[in-house]
Amino acid sequence: xxxxxxxxxxxxxxxxxxxxxxxxxxxxxxxxxxxxxxxxxxxxxxxxxxxxxxxxxxxxxxxxxxxxxxxxxxxxxxxxxxxxxxxxxxxxxxxxxxxxxxxxxxxxxxxxxxxxxxxxxxxxxxxxxxxxxxxxxxxxxxxxxxxxxxxxxxxxxxxxxxxxxxxxxxxxxxxxxxxxxxxxxxxxxxxxxxxxxxxxxxxxxxxxxxxxxxxxxxxxxxxxxxxxxxxxxxxxxxxxxxxxxxxxxxxxxxxxxxxxxxxxxxxxxxxxxxxxxxxxxxxxxxxxxxxxxxxxxxxxxxxxxxxxxxxxxxxxxxxxxxxxxxxxxxxxxxxxxxxxxxxxxxxxxxxxxxxxxxxxxxxxxxxxxxxxxxxxxxxxxxxxxxxxxxxxxxxxxxxxxxxxxxxxxxxxxxxxxxxxxxxxxxxxxxxxxxxxxxxxxxxxxxxxxxxxxxxxxxxxxxxxxxxxxxxxxxxxxxxxxxxxxxxxxxxxxxxxxxxxxxxxxxxxxxxxxxxxxxxxxxxxxxxxxxxxxxxxxxxxxxxxxxxxxxxxxxxxxxxxxxxxxxxxxxxxxxxxxxxxxxx
Amino acid sequence: xxxxxxxxxxxxxxxxxxxxxxxxxxxxxxxxxxxxxxxxxxxxxxxxxxxxxxxxxxxxxxxxxxxxxxxxxxxxxxxxxxxxxxxxxxxxxxxxxxxxxxxxxxxxxxxxxxxxxxxxxxxxxxxxxxxxxxxxxxxxxxxxxxxxxxxxxxxxxxxxxxxxxxxxxxxxxxxxxxxxxxxxxxxxxxxxxxxxxxxxx
Numbered sequence: 001x002x003x004x005x006x007x008x009x010x011x012x013x014x015x016x017x018x019x020x021x022x023x024x025x026x027x028x029x030x031x032x033x034x035x036x037x038x039x040x041x042x043x044x045x046x047x048x049x050x051x052x053x054x055x056x057x058x059x060x061x062x063x064x065x066x067x068x069x070x071x072x073x074x075x076x077x078x079x080x081x082x083x084x085x086x087x088x089x090x091x092x093x094x095x096x097x098x099x100x101x102x103x104x105x106x107x108x109x110x111x112x113x114x115x116x117x118x119x120x121x122x123x124x125x126x127x128x129x130x131x132x133x134x135x136x137x138x139x140x141x142x143x144x145x146x147x148x149x150x151x152x153x154x155x156x157x158x159x160x161x162x163x164x165x166x167x168x169x170x171x172x173x174x175x176x177x178x179x180x181x182x183x184x185x186x187x188x189x190x191x192x193x194x195x196x197x198x199x200x201x202x203x204x205x206x207x208x209x210x211x212x213x214x215x216x217x218x219x220x221x222x223x224x225x226x227x228x229x230x231x232x233x234x235x236x237x238x239x240x241x242x243x244x245x246x247x248x249x250x251x252x253x254x255x256x257x258x259x260x261x262x263x264x265x266x267x268x269x270x271x272x273x274x275x276x277x278x279x280x281x282x283x284x285x286x287x288x289x290x291x292x293x294x295x296x297x298x299x300x301x302x303x304x305x306x307x308x309x310x311x312x313x314x315x316x317x318x319x320x321x322x323x324x325x326x327x328x329x330x331x332x333x334x335x336x337x338x339x340x341x342x343x344x345x346x347x348x349x350x351x352x353x354x355x356x357x358x359x360x361x362x363x364x365x366x367x368x369x370x371x372x373x374x375x376x377x378x379x380x381x382x383x384x385x386x387x388x389x390x391x392x393x394x395x396x397x398x399x400x401x402x403x404x405x406x407x408x409x410x411x412x413x414x415x416x417x418x419x420x421x422x423x424x425x426x427x428x429x430x431x432x433x434x435x436x437x438x439x440x441x442x443x444x445x446x447x448x449x450x451x452x453x454x455x456x457x458x459x460x461x462x463x464x465x466x467x468x469x470x471x472x473x474x475x476x477x478x479x480x481x482x483x484x485x486x487x488x489x490x491x492x493x494x495x496x497x498x499x500x501x502x503x504x505x506x507x508x509x510x511x512x513x514x515x516x517x518x519x520x521x522x523x524x525x526x527x528x529x530x531x532x533x534x535x536x537x538x539x540x541x542x543x544x545x546x547x548x549x550x551x552x553x554x555x556x557x558x559x560x561x562x563x564x565x566x567x568x569x570x571x572x573x574x575x576x577x578x579x580x581x582x583x
Numbered sequence: 584x585x586x587x588x589x590x591x592x593x594x595x596x597x598x599x600x601x602x603x604x605x606x607x608x609x610x611x612x613x614x615x616x617x618x619x620x621x622x623x624x625x626x627x628x629x630x631x632x633x634x635x636x637x638x639x640x641x642x643x644x645x646x647x648x649x650x651x652x653x654x655x656x657x658x659x660x661x662x663x664x665x666x667x668x669x670x671x672x673x674x675x676x677x678x679x680x681x682x683x684x685x686x687x688x689x690x691x692x693x694x695x696x697x698x699x700x701x702x703x704x705x706x707x708x709x710x711x712x713x714x715x716x717x718x719x720x721x722x723x724x725x726x727x728x729x730x731x732x733x734x735x736x737x738x739x740x741x742x743x744x745x746x747x748x749x750x751x752x753x754x755x756x757x758x759x760x761x762x763x764x765x766x767x768x769x770x771x772x773x774x775x776x777x778x779x780x781x782x783x784x
Contacts, residue, residue: 158678159675270714368712376717380647409589507718
């Protein structure tokens with residue numbers, strides 16, 4: 001073991017002093033956080049929440065350490081009043097990984113624990129509904145385990161050897177006799193199989209319910225989606241209705257699942273950058289930002305981006321926020337039934353920003369612009385003036401026009417005010433982030449709470465609204481666009497000359513062993529990347545904490561007691577992108 | 584007053600309608616089906632109709648725009664000489680692993696020579712990330728601007744082989760003038776340095 005004592009951060013020391021017997025420092029080189037035994041986990045988490053104020057469980061995931069025969073569950077917590085992330089880990093035997101579920105303490109752990117069960121096979125004891133979430137119930141195995149291989153398996157790591165120097169074009173699917181990228185467990189027949197709990201959906205209705213005045217009513221199960229324009233992609237809401245009122249709701253997802261994380265673990269570090277574009281495909285610049293920051297944490301001081309790159313990064317990230325919120329507003333109006341006129345007015349502004357991305361990064365949506373230690377190329381000539389004109393003149397004018405156009409509209413107000421309320425306590429407990437959290441009256445913004453890049457230099461306010469209803473989630477996007485424009489104006493004025501990349505462009509990196517959790521305030525909320533490096537060219541573990549996915553945990557809570565017609569508005573107000581939900 | 588918000592909103596819609604016609608009259612015929620007109624619609628102070636009538640009108644592509652890669656060849660004595668040395672870097676950095684390269688061999692000695700015998704890109708796998716062009720040390724593979732690649736089947740038209748991939752350096756200079764000039768400059772500087780180093784001997 002390493003004899004030298006690790007530097008312990010003050011907030012970790014506080015926890016250690018309180019729990020000398022329960023927690024210990026993770027001694028592995030490059031690792032942070034505290035190790036806890038699984039039998040003390042619940043009690044410790046409860047006191048962390050109630051005594052220390054770590055009330056927001058932001059990320060739950062697992063790591064499969066194949067050689068050590070161990071599974072590790074990793075929890076990231078933060079205080080909703082601001083400050084750094086506390087990392088708690090539980091180590092379990094790989095043959096039988098069982099850990100108590102945290103859903104009772106943090107309802108926001110619900111989907112994430114299901115995801116960890118689904119992809120890694122970690123069982124969470126006491127979880128009320130522990131079934132698969134991204135894969136389907138009959139799926140064979142847990143795909144993120146290191147010894148799991150897909151049917152179209154080509155190799156453990158890229159680059160594959162058959163590409164060069166004797167590369168002959170072939171398709172891996174041609175080598176598979178059935179040409180189907182699927183394997184069934186033994187004794188499984190997909191033709192006759194009905195998923196657990198879904199018999200009800202086929203029957204259509206539930207047993208009779210005796211109403212108070214003696215009227216017999218039936219509960220009805222209605223599927224909204226998966227193929228429906230209002231679900232913003234392929235997403236299904238299974239709503240149980242009594243009359244028109246929603247009494248239960250379960251989101252069903254995974255239709256767009258491609259196991260982004262497994263792909264990421266086969267890729268080298270640099271190869272992952274274009275893949276992050278495809279998570280939330282409206283906000284590829286923000287996704288790049290989060291991933292670049294995380295890997296730069298691992299790479300260390302040498303890969304600190306130069307000043308100019310930092311400014312360009314901030315400009316691009318804020319432009320992304322502006323365009324995402326314009327789209328969110330436009331499509332929210334679509335969901336309310338104002339079909340496409342407002343959406344087209346907002347798409348117009350988005351197009352102008354996409355033109356900038358095309359000129360700067362080479363692609364309108366799949367930007368792939370950030371590199372470790374900077375950005376791939378400098379702004380082209382004349383671009384600064386173009387951006388300046390946009391952020392000083394056009395965007396402020398257009399957001400004011402949109403404000404006049406929509407905010408006071410009586411139909412919008414009556415459709416959304418008081419609908420789908422999420423109280424601040426609920427929002428924190430459900431691990432909501434971004435506009436959803438801030439519209440519920442919690443002024444938590446990572447750009448302020450734990451500033452990254454150069455956000456501590458800019459003058460801006462954290463947008464916050466206090467009612468937590470659909471209307472506030474709609475309004476807060478106007479506020480955020482205005483604040484982003486303020487940041488953009490300061491950034492474009494302060495943009496210095498100089499380099500845009502710290503090191504020579506490299507595609508291989510000497511990656512030290514260790515782990516890093518990096519997070520940015522993406523347009524949809526906290527976008528986190530958890531990367532574990534084993535010192536090779538490929539990440540050992542690559543996890544994405546997707547804001548759209550985790551914000552959906554609150555969907556049921558928001559919808560209970562509402563009318564079925566409002567479900568679409570509530571979903572629209574969360575602003576999800578299925579590329580990120582399903583990963 | 585109830586309903587005022589809606590009327591105010593309709594005022595905005597009305598303004599948009601007015602702008603559409605006013606702008607058409609002000610700009611006249613050159614607003615549509617001319618490059619000038621399309622460019623005007625991309626500026627920050629554009630008003631009126633914003634959409635582009637593809638394929639009659641096309642948005643001008645930015646220089647940095649990237650679509651599936653092509654290989655650059657130089658014309659030497661009327662012969663096509665690919666810049667590619669079959670070093671394999673592009674196929675190693677490719678995130679989707681869509682590049683296959685066969686290195687050419689000397690028919691007599693059997694030793695590898697620095698040119699590709701076969702080169703294939705599966706454009707259905709290609710994600711247009713631009714890494715191959717970024718990391719190529721010989722400026723031999725570049726991202727194209729031609730985005731109209733629709734075809735009728737998959738195996739023939741969507742796997743680009745060497746003949747299809749090779750395009751002249753003049754084409755590259757045409758689509759990326761700034762980059763091309765920059766590369767020439769860097770090359771000239773490197774050669775000047777080399778020459779300066781040789782002289783003292």
